[in-house]
Amino acid sequence: MTDDLLIEQACSAHRDRDADGRIRWAPAWHDLDEAGRRAVFERTEATRALEAAVDADGRSGTVRAVLARLGR
Numbered sequence: 001m002t003d004d005l006l007i008e009q010a011c012s013a014h015r016d017r018d019a020d021g022r023i024r025w026a027p028a029w030h031d032l033d034e035a036g037r038r039a040v041f042e043r044t045e046a047t048r049a050l051e052a053a054v055d056a057d058g059r060s061g062t063v064r065a066v067l068a069r070l071g072r
Contacts, residue, residue, distance in 0.1 A: 003036050010040045013061060
C-alpha cells in the first residue's frame with residue numbers, strides 16, 4: 001500500500017468501534033513512518049480549519065461529533 005493511500009485512510013473521519021463502543025485507532029496509522037504520521041497531522045489540521053471556516057458556528061466536524069456524542 002502506498003503512503004498516499006495510508007495517509008488518506010488515516011485522515012478519514014470514519015473510525016471503527018469495538019464491542020464496547022470505544023473508537024479504534026485507524027490501522028493505516030500504524031503502517032506509516034514518522035514522516036507519514038506528520039503528513040496525517042498536517043492534513044487533518046488543515047481539514048479541521050477548513051471545516052470550521054465554513055461552519056456557521058465555527059466548529060469543525062470533530063467538534064460537532066463530540067458535541068453530538070455528549071448529547072448537545
